[in-house]
Amino acid sequence: MSRVPYPTELSWGDVDPASHPFDPDAVAQVVHSLGPARRVPSRTDPDIDLTRVNWAHEVAKPWSDAMTYALVEHYGQWAAGWRWSNGEGDVDGGPVGSWCCGSHSITTPQQTLGRVVAALCEWRDWLERLVEWFEAYPLNPETLAADRILWESAARNVILHVADWTGAESGWYGHCQQVLGWFLTYWGVAPETAENLVRQAVGGRFKSWTAPDTVLAADIAERLVGPLRPEDTRWFPESGELPDHLERWLVVRESVPWPEDEGSADNGPVAPARDGAVEEFRFFDAAVDAARAAGLLAALELVRADAARGATLDFELIRGWQQHILGTPEPPSLRTHPAFAKGGAERYGIGPDTRARLDACLAQATDGRLSLAARAARAHLDVCFFHPFDDGNARAALLTLLFVLARESVTLDSVLLIRRFSHRADDPQDALGLCGSVKFHIEQSRGALAQPVVQWSSSG
Structure with missing residues (x-):
């Protein structure tokens, strides 16, 4: 998954x-x-x-x-x-x-x-x-012009309900904005459009530890509903097949201002006392399933051996790791049907040239013009959005990132920020965010003091 x-x-x-x-x-x-x-x-x-x-x-x-x-x-x-x-x-x-x-x-x-x-x-x-x-407020996009006040009343009450239920404590407004987006989506507004409308309507006026008064809630509701026009398909699109998010990623991939290699004196091997990937697999994954953790550890050992021998990063190499990840008798094949992720919100197409395009992207992980963090992050996202296997793609993406680092003798003392957050195929900022997380972990690992490794038992 x-x-x-x-x-x-x-x-x-x-x-x-x-x-x-x-x-x-x-x-x-x-x-x-x-x-x-x-x-x-x-x-x-x-x-x-x-x-x-x-x-x-x-x-x-x-x-x-x-x-x-x-x-x-x-x-x-x-x-x-x-x-x-x-x-x-x-x-x-x-x-x-x-x-x-x-x-x-x-x-x-x-x-x-x-x-x-x-x-x-x-x-x-x-x-x-x-x-x-x-x-409680049955709404209909087709009658929005006549029922605009009803839409505004519903949005205002949603704001007040969320503030009350969360106690308007630290960070409550983040969930409130999310719920407003859900509200618009529930009544037919396109999800990305709903998110943008909410951001513009709120405009940073919600604050932690401060419940909104009815005047502020009403003003935000009015600004939220104001731009909506039922005849505008930007707001209420006809249902249809999801776009191909692999194609979207390949467009975004070329537009991202990937950080360049600055030739810093800090470049070079990184060997912290604690191996973050090993600890992650031995505790987090072992807590989910002992066999899963054993498969990841075996795959990680192969990843580092492949990096040490100078193996070429391509689909054939990754499927060898994936055999250990999934515990299959043979290395898995490339998927043959469109794939879905993020609860069905993203769809990745498949074609006769998918494998060749993936290999071409992965080959760019040796591009020395870019920083190591950028190359590792981009390869990780390539595997995520090409989604080459029927299962285990997130794990394959992480191992790909670790392989790119291992080729330059870099080990991380943590993979927390890399593994805990998902990324959208069509958002350049998400790509840069992952790049920043990888850079942070490299720098943290380079400067980490020697610490004892906690040994976790997969049997409890």
């Missing part, structure tokens, strides 16, 4: 309760059956030296991330919001009160899993309440 989305990235299609069946009576059984439930971390674990390990960042957060991954695999993308807590929790400004953050919410296994169950049910209840609020 693709990378788990950050809650702020969830679209209405991802979370719409009508599209995602849910049985609240079965949640406890499901949560207790998941891999992370068998490995709830403890501050009393003798293998963890709390004087030298940041428990919240290096233990609690990876476990919470692993639980999110497992919930999303079982329920779908919408479940990623289960820990979107009020105020300054794991994710600021959400509607969930049953979970704060790993530091405070992870205690005994029984209490911790109970909080996961309660938080997931609370998040689902919130989504169902949103539908009720949306439906």
Whole structure:
């Protein structure tokens, strides 16, 4: 499956309760059956030296991330919001009160899993309440001109409901803007258009720890609805097949101002005391599934051996790694049908020249005119959006990035920012954002002090 989305990235299609069946009576059984439930971390674990390990960042957060991954695999993308807590929790400004953050919410296994169950049910209840609020004002794009006041009233009430439910605490406005986008999408506005309309209407006027008064809410609602014209297909497009996001990526790829190699004296091998990829696989992936972690570790060993022997980066090389990732008897073949990701929001086409085009893109990872971070990030995104396999593409993309780094003897002490965020095929800023994350991790790894490696057991 693709990378788990950050809650702020969830679209209405991802979370719409009508599209995602849910049985609240079965949640406890499901949560207790998941891999992370068998490995709830403890501050009393003798293998963890709390004087030298940041428990919240290096233990609690990876476990919470692993639980999110497992919930999303079982329920779908919408479940990623289960820990979107009020105020300054794991994710600021959400509607969930049953979970704060790993530091405070992870205690005994029984209490911790109970909080996961309660938080997931609370998040689902919130989504169902949103539908009720949306439906409280039945809207129709065809009669928008006559019912504009009704649209504005509905939007205003959505703002006030979100402010009330989140307590208007730290970062609440981010979710409020997201919900306004969901509201417009629910009633037929194109998702990207809805996002832009919300951004323009709000204009930075929401603030943390400050609930909007009715005057501000009404003004934002008026600005939100004002540009809409029912006859304009920019707002209300006819339904049809998704565009080919692989083709969009190839256009964006050429427009991104990729950072150039500055010939810095800081270039050169990086060998931190802690191997971030190994730790990630041994804890995060092992918490999801022990076989998954073993496959990734075997693939990583092959990646580094291939880098050391100067192997050419192409589809044939990657499919050799993918055999270990998926645990298949033979290396997997190139997919033969269009692929979908991000809950169906992106579609990647397939053609007779797809493999050749992928190989041509990957060959550019040796372009010394660009910085190492840029080359690694671009190769990662190439694999993401060519989406060459039927499964495991996000893992293949990460290994591709690590291969590009390994060819220049660079090891990262963390892959957190690289792995936890998804990226859109048609947004140049997302590409630059990943590039910045890779650069940050390289610099952090280069300057990291020697730290002990925490050894995690895949058997718990």
